[in-house]
Amino acid sequence: MSWTRKLLRVDLAKGTCTSEPLNMEWAALYLGQRGLASKYLSEEVDPTCDPLGAENKLIMATGPLTGTMASTGGRYSVITKGPLTGAIACSNSGGFFGAELKFAGWDMIIFEGKSDKPVYLLIQDDHAELRDASHMWGKTAWETDDIIHATHQDPQMRVACIGRTAENGCLYAAVMNDKHRAAGRSGVGTVMASKHIKAVAVRGTQGIGNVDDAGAFMQATNDGKEVLAENAVTGQGLPAYGTQVLMNVINGIGGLPARNMRDVGFEGAENISAEAMAEPRKSDGKPNLTTNGACFGCTIACGRISTVDPTHFSVKDKPQYQGASGGLEYEAAWALGADTGVDDLDALTYVNFLCNEDGMDPISFGATVAAAMELFEDGVITTEHTGGVELTFGNAEAFVAITEQMCQGGAFADDLGLGSKRLTEKYGKPDLSMSVKGQEFPAYDPRGIQGIGLNYATSNRGACHLRGYTIASEVLGIPVKTEMNDTDGKPELVKAFQDATALVDSAGLCIFTTFAWGMDNIAPQIDAACEGDWSVENCLEAGERIWNMERLFNEAAGFTADDDKLPKRLLKEAIKDGPTKGQVNRLGEMLPKYYEIRGWTPDGKVTDETRQRLSL
Amino acid sequence: MQKSLNIDPGKCTGCLQCEMACSYEHTGTFNPSRSYIKVFTFHHEGRFAPYTCTQCDEAWCMRACPVDAIGIDASTGAKVVYEDKCVGCKVCTIACPFGTINYSQATGKVVKCDLCGGDPQCAAACPTDAITYVDADWTGYDRMMASAAKSLPSAEANA
Numbered sequence: 001m002s003w004t005r006k007l008l009r010v011d012l013a014k015g016t017c018t019s020e021p022l023n024m025e026w027a028a029l030y031l032g033q034r035g036l037a038s039k040y041l042s043e044e045v046d047p048t049c050d051p052l053g054a055e056n057k058l059i060m061a062t063g064p065l066t067g068t069m070a071s072t073g074g075r076y077s078v079i080t081k082g083p084l085t086g087a088i089a090c091s092n093s094g095g096f097f098g099a100e101l102k103f104a105g106w107d108m109i110i111f112e113g114k115s116d117k118p119v120y121l122l123i124q125d126d127h128a129e130l131r132d133a134s135h136m137w138g139k140t141a142w143e144t145d146d147i148i149h150a151t152h153q154d155p156q157m158r159v160a161c162i163g164r165t166a167e168n169g170c171l172y173a174a175v176m177n178d179k180h181r182a183a184g185r186s187g188v189g190t191v192m193a194s195k196h197i198k199a200v201a202v203r204g205t206q207g208i209g210n211v212d213d214a215g216a217f218m219q220a221t222n223d224g225k226e227v228l229a230e231n232a233v234t235g236q237g238l239p240a241y242g243t244q245v246l247m248n249v250i251n252g253i254g255g256l257p258a259r260n261m262r263d264v265g266f267e268g269a270e271n272i273s274a275e276a277m278a279e280p281r282k283s284d285g286k287p288n289l290t291t292n293g294a295c296f297g298c299t300i301a302c303g304r305i306s307t308v309d310p311t312h313f314s315v316k317d318k319p320q321y322q323g324a325s326g327g328l329e330y331e332a333a334w335a336l337g338a339d340t341g342v343d344d345l346d347a348l349t350y351v352n353f354l355c356n357e358d359g360m361d362p363i364s365f366g367a368t369v370a371a372a373m374e375l376f377e378d379g380v381i382t383t384e385h386t387g388g389v390e391l392t393f394g395n396a397e398a399f400v401a402i403t404e405q406m407c408q409g410g411a412f413a414d415d416l417g418l419g420s421k422r423l424t425e426k427y428g429k430p431d432l433s434m435s436v437k438g439q440e441f442p443a444y445d446p447r448g449i450q451g452i453g454l455n456y457a458t459s460n461r462g463a464c465h466l467r468g469y470t471i472a473s474e475v476l477g478i479p480v481k482t483e484m485n486d487t488d489g490k491p492e493l494v495k496a497f498q499d500a501t502a503l504v505d506s507a508g509l510c511i512f513t514t515f516a517w518g519m520d521n522i523a524p525q526i527d528a529a530c531e532g533d534w535s536v537e538n539c540l541e542a543g544e545r546i547w548n549m550e551r552l553f554n555e556a557a558g559f560t561a562d563d564d565k566l567p568k569r570l571l572k573e574a575i576k577d578g579p580t581k582g583q584v585n586r587l588g589e590m591l592p593k594y595y596e597i598r599g600w601t602p603d604g605k606v607t608d609e610t611r612q613r614l615s616l
Numbered sequence: 617m618q619k620s621l622n623i624d625p626g627k628c629t630g631c632l633q634c635e636m637a638c639s640y641e642h643t644g645t646f647n648p649s650r651s652y653i654k655v656f657t658f659h660h661e662g663r664f665a666p667y668t669c670t671q672c673d674e675a676w677c678m679r680a681c682p683v684d685a686i687g688i689d690a691s692t693g694a695k696v697v698y699e700d701k702c703v704g705c706k707v708c709t710i711a712c713p714f715g716t717i718n719y720s721q722a723t724g725k726v727v728k729c730d731l732c733g734g735d736p737q738c739a740a741a742c743p744t745d746a747i748t749y750v751d752a753d754w755t756g757y758d759r760m761m762a763s764a765a766k767s768l769p770s771a772e773a774n775a
Contacts, residue, residue, distance in 0.1 A: 069646055
């Protein structure tokens with residue numbers, strides 16, 4: 001069955017840790033991880049609650065395939081009501097923490113209430129306890145990880161924790177695990193900080209020995225691995241170049257936004273691309289990219305392990321940043337790079353290290369800095385606000401300085417920690433926030449690529465590519481090519497991607513497998529691992545159910561069709577030049593049809609019929 | 617013909633498929649903590665190193681065992697632990713210069729790589745061929761060949 005059938009409930013006010021049976025009726029409908037934890041959140045948390053109040057809960061959840069031999073089966077998610085958006089938040093991470101939690105015998109952890117003082121949760125198989133973390137408060141995520149390993153003398157212990165930005169109230173703080181993997185988006189780390197949880201340390205030795213049909217599971221996972229190995233994207237492109245393989249591609253087709261999305265197309269894209277990361281540098285003859293690295297159980301291994309040029313101004317006198325660590329992924333390279341106009345690969349790699357070290361989402365951080373840069377160039381923000389930093393587009397030194405400020409905290413760090421929506425509102429220019437539901441865009445311009453715009457507008461956690469990656473179809477032709485600038489068929493495309501993704505995120509698998517896998521590759525793996533009937537049809541229906549459940553949470557939290565919108569810039573300011581010149585996003589052509597095929601009312605409300613059809 | 621595991625750390629991505637395959641073969645569970653092959657991550661160097669028993673001919677563990685609980689699998693040459701004889705004294709873990717025979721709290725015995733009776737599952741599961749099972753006389757030859765390639769005049773010209 002693959003679930004451990006057990007969850008750990010942690011009452012932070014009382015300081016208790018209690019084992020509880022997993023609700024298997026819900027598991028049969030919502031599978032695990034994103035779906036099942038969102039169900040628990042929906043049932044247990046008032047959607048109108050203050051995300052940073054004691055009544056919000058924070059759930060860390062694995063999927064049934066987490067910790068198994070299924071390729072990429074190592075994922076876990078952090079589910080809560082997000083402070084950046086006020087919507088349901090679900091941030092997914094790889095690394096090794098999720099599998100370890102499963103090996104310790106837990107499908108998920110539910111944190112409720114708030115602790116008076118900083119604590120960390122220690123889990124050693126069945127044993128779980130809260131311990132004092134006063135000595136870790138104020139430390140970075142990297143320092144916290146080191147302290148826990150030094151305390152417990154167990155190199156196999158896995159740690160998920162928050163850095164200083166979460167403690168300082170930055171609304172897009174991440175939960176970091178294994179030092180450089182992140183449950184990155186929507187401020188799930190900020191919620192963790194609000195509950196005074198500094199870290200979760202896990203060691204599991206029980207393993208997973210109860211897959212439903214072991215023979216069928218080994219066959220299905222082996223078949224899946226072969227498909228990944230033979231596919232050009234998952235077998236060659238991602239291991240060699242990582243997600244950064246996209247930088248030159250997306251720039252080339254006129255889909256790469258730059259300078260707070262004022263422009264499309266970035267002249268410095270090549271300098272911060274995968275190809276640049278592989279180029280030996282002059283100082284020490286080494287390339288930025290040291291090697292590729294895998295998350296738990298992943299046979300793709302797209303992860304970047306990088307170094308900064310030791311002679312670069314950012315790390316010159318800082319030996320602690322001269323070793324290898326998690327390098328630039330495409331979204332981070334875009335947000336930190338193209339969106340701020342900075343094309344200095346070493347500066348971006350260093351800033352990325354800092355985002356990992358102090359636990360913040362590089363997409364929202366980069367995009368918020370980009371908005372601040374536009375405010376600076378408009379004269380609304382001045383050096384008086386920035387502590388003397390000339391925060392202009394393209395200024396690498398300024399960007400590095402402002403990131404260091406961000407990690408240490410201070411008045412301008414507090415401003416940037418608001419995210420672009422609140423920042424631009426505060427300075428009276430709300431149209432300069434490139435966000436949906438308060439969350440910043442990733443690296444694909446929806447003026448050039450129509451479907452992704454509809455996905456951004458309707459994503460349940462605010463603007464996000466990982467809720468329905470239609471780029472696969474619209475740019476890469478996976479599974480079939482659709483025209484970037486067409487709106488016809490895009491509502492159907494977006495719905496299909498959103499529903500399938502919800503299921504993949506609930507299984508314990510990585511969404512990157514879907515460059516090669518269809519549901520016909522995924523369903524047999526779930527079906528062999530889990531009791532119940534997980535046919536392709538049932539998997540897709542579960543995905544649709546999960547999507548609608550999230551939508552209902554947001555409805556109850558006060559979101560309406562008015563929140564399914566894109567910033568004016570993307571609807572009115574046509575792309576100035578390049579292959580997509582003259583285009584804007586035509587959301588209005590797609591949204592009514594999208595609501596209709598979702599089985600929602602014309603104003604975007606989930607109908608009773610749809611609820612019944614999906615057993616909601 | 618005797619075969620050996622041949623490990624190329626440069627190809628390892630640290631995915632731990634080998635650890636899961638090993639534990640599944642020996643315990644029926646996906647459980648890296650029960651694996652007889654271990655992948656070590658050297659984060660700041662950006663390197664991964666799978667490591668397990670090399671099956672010494674003159675095996676220190678076998679010589680050290682006071683109860684003759686370690687013997688040779690005649691079909692593979694692997695040094696194997698006889699669980700019914702092992703008393704869990706751990707002398708072998710002290711004797712082994714490489715640390716590749718280990719005590720298991722779960723069983724109260726020592727455990728080590730047994731080459732899965734001639735079909736090592738770690739090698740079968742490795743997605744990058746960082747672990748292969750080759751003719752014992754050929755261990756290291758891939759690196760010799762790589763070094764030889766570097767000495768070719770054309771390769772030098774390209775470098």
